[in-house]
Every structure is written in C-alpha cells, then in structure tokens.
Amino acid sequence: MAQLRDQLSKPVIAAFCAGGVAGAVSRTVVSPLERLKILMQIQSAGRDAYKLSVGQALAKMWREEGWRGFMRGNGTNCIRIVPYSAVQFSSYNFYKRSIFEQYTGAELTPMTRLVCGGLAGVTSVFLTYPLDIVRTRLSIQSASFAELGDRPKELPGMWATLVRMYKTEGGVSALYRGIVPTVAGVAPYVGLNFMVYESVRQYLTREGEKNPGPMRKLLAGAISGAVAQTCTYPFDVLRRRFQINTMSGMGYQYKGIFDAVRVIVGQEGIRGLYKGIVPNLLKVAPSMASSWLSFELTRDFLLNLNPDAKPDSF
Numbered sequence: 001m002a003q004l005r006d007q008l009s010k011p012v013i014a015a016f017c018a019g020g021v022a023g024a025v026s027r028t029v030v031s032p033l034e035r036l037k038i039l040m041q042i043q044s045a046g047r048d049a050y051k052l053s054v055g056q057a058l059a060k061m062w063r064e065e066g067w068r069g070f071m072r073g074n075g076t077n078c079i080r081i082v083p084y085s086a087v088q089f090s091s092y093n094f095y096k097r098s099i100f101e102q103y104t105g106a107e108l109t110p111m112t113r114l115v116c117g118g119l120a121g122v123t124s125v126f127l128t129y130p131l132d133i134v135r136t137r138l139s140i141q142s143a144s145f146a147e148l149g150d151r152p153k154e155l156p157g158m159w160a161t162l163v164r165m166y167k168t169e170g171g172v173s174a175l176y177r178g179i180v181p182t183v184a185g186v187a188p189y190v191g192l193n194f195m196v197y198e199s200v201r202q203y204l205t206r207e208g209e210k211n212p213g214p215m216r217k218l219l220a221g222a223i224s225g226a227v228a229q230t231c232t233y234p235f236d237v238l239r240r241r242f243q244i245n246t247m248s249g250m251g252y253q254y255k256g257i258f259d260a261v262r263v264i265v266g267q268e269g270i271r272g273l274y275k276g277i278v279p280n281l282l283k284v285a286p287s288m289a290s291s292w293l294s295f296e297l298t299r300d301f302l303l304n305l306n307p308d309a310k311p312d313s314f
Helices: 002-008 011-029 031-041 054-071 074-100 110-140 158-168 179-204 214-243 257-268 270-274 277-303
Strands: none
Touching: 002 011, 011 031, 011 074, 011 277, 031 054, 031 074, 031 110, 031 214, 031 277, 054 277, 074 110, 074 158, 110 158, 110 179, 110 214, 179 214, 179 257, 214 257, 214 270, 214 277, 257 270
8 A cells, every 4th residue: 555655646647647637627627618619610611500609509509419418528538638638747747857857846947848848748649639539520420510411319439439430431540630730739739838837826826835825726727728728729620620521511621731721711711710719718717727726636635645755846
C-alpha cells in the first residue's frame, strides 16, 4: 500500500491521474453545448437545420431526442478525453521538468510554457485521435439533418462505428482523417491554455500565498479557455468538417486544408470559420474552469499521499 502511495504521489503520475479526472468532469458538465457546437460547425452553405439561437437549438435537441440527445456521444467523448487529458497534463509536466526547466522548480517564461503546452497537445492528439473522429460521427448520426435521411432506429455504438470506418473508408487513414488541421489547432490552443492559465493564476495569487483560492482558480481556468478557444477556433471547424468529409449527403468533399478554407470562406464568408462559436464560448468557461479546478484538487490530493513529496507549482 505504501508503495502504491509513493507511485501515485510522483508528479508525472499524479498529473496523469488528475488530468483524466479533469477531462471527464469538464466534458460531462458541458456535453449539451459541446454537441450543439459540432452540429453547427458541420453545416455547410444552404443547410439550416441548426441555424438557430443557442436556446432554440437546445430546445429542438430536447424535443427530438430528449436528455439522451444532450449526452449523445458523451460516453465516447469521456472515453477519449480521459486518456487525452491525462496524457496532455502529464506530458506537459514531463516536458517541463525534463526538457525546459534549467533546475527543479525553475520558473518558465510565457513563451516556454506556450511551446511546452503545444508539445503536450500534439502528443495527446496523436494518441487519442481515432476516438475523437468516432465521437464526431456519433454526435451527428441522430441529428435531424435532412441530407442524412431518416434517423436509424438502432444507432451503432462507438466500436461498431470505429470498425465500420476502418473497413469501409480506408483503414487506419480513415481514423486519422482531419489530423493535420487538428494538430495545427491543438498545438497553439493547448499552448495558449497552459501559458495563460499559469500566468493568470500567478497574477491572482496574493502576496504571502502559495496558491490562489478555488474561485480564483476557476476564474483563471475560464480566462485561459476563452482566450485559447477564440484564437484557434477556425482550426476546430476545419477538424470537424474533415472528420465527416466522406459522409454522403453532407455536401462537401474538400481536397485539403487550403481548399477547405477557400470553399468555406467563398460560400459562407469568414463567419463560416466561426460557426458554433457562441455555444463554444458559453461552454468554455465552465468547462475549463471545472477542468483546472478538478485537476488541481485531484493532483494535490495524490501528491499529499507522500508527505515528503515537494509540492509542484503546476
């Protein structure tokens, strides 16, 4: 038992476990808005099934699918986000300690945090991307898009969707469709998220305190998420479009990133690259705030299993 406590109290392992908890908590809290964002993102020009206000769209989702519609794809998302978030937080901790810190506990510059966070984001994306693309498919297959026809009575689950994509859409490459715009967006997003959070957290820590209180941690998480999401949102739209690029009826077959940007801007204007940003910004504050707070609470609990362990600033 003592050996288990020692293992769990190691900074990288504590960050891994706490990151998994943070991911599951944050995504479940905002699942309805997350799904609505995806449904808005994938609508190309001339399609208006979800061209509604956030309140109207959520009401439509509730009428047609009930509470299950609010949670559609969240199980897969949690299965994806737990390892994704765990790898992201632990790899950030690893890169920070092993590569960027000149000595233990050294303060990183904002630019170094940005780079370190970017590397952590890329690492987590590559390891969990197939679950992300399946999650997107599950989110839209029960939605009322006329182009997709009548909703099937029996909806395939996560593994059935994964196997079908692998067999019918090109093998492993089908499970990594859209990975380029995803990495292009995730690297700066995660980098900005870590950089802004640590900077704001440090600013909100009063003189004589080691850490800010829970409410100030929530505020730091909300600010970091909003800044990162706004700066990198067009990449998220591109990611979703490419993930369903081969689905018949959705109206687009992009040849590459630049072709997609050209077509979207040409047909939908600049606003096309920001479809779904309103529910996204509504969800990002509670999502990132709950993520960072649950991460820090879980990590601190695990670190304290070993009284001799030195508390980490992150």
